[in-house]
Amino acid sequence: QVQLVESGGGLMQAGGSLRLSCVASGRTVLSDMMAWFRQAPGKEREFVATIWPRWSGRGTPYADSVKGRFTISRDNAKNTMYLQMNSLKPEDTAVYYCAAVPYSGQNNYTSVSDYSYWGQGTQVTVSS
Secondary structure, eight states: OOEEEEEOOEEEETTOOEEEEEEEESSOOTTEEEEEEEEOTTSOOEEEEEEOOTTOOOOOOBOTTTTTTEEEEEEGGGTEEEEEEOSOOGGGOEEEEEEEEEOSSOOOOSSGGGOSEEOOOEEEEEEO
16 A cells, blocks of 8 residues: 655746655655656546656656656655656646555556556646
8 A cells, every 4th residue: 555645846937947856655665666647638648758667777767748848856865756847848738646556567667557556646737
């Protein structure tokens, strides 16, 4: 059982920056695959970025829409994951969700169904 709580969302002008945090509790997520998803009004929840467990040597994938602007990271000592969002655009407006799943050698990472645990979401609004 893992509880995930996101924070750091808010209102920002286009071109600005925000950093989202996801704090995990209940157990360590050191060996979990973790990810950020987002959902805009009237849209399906979409993949943003994922980060592999500390012991995995695999690369970090990003959605094409955020590549070069967003950076995912994790602090194992704090059991926390972050999403640094730079050069924000109005199309980044959405509820952002933190997700996690125990790593078991799975290859897929971009689908909602790939993850077992979810936070409540934090709203990000970017004005033009």
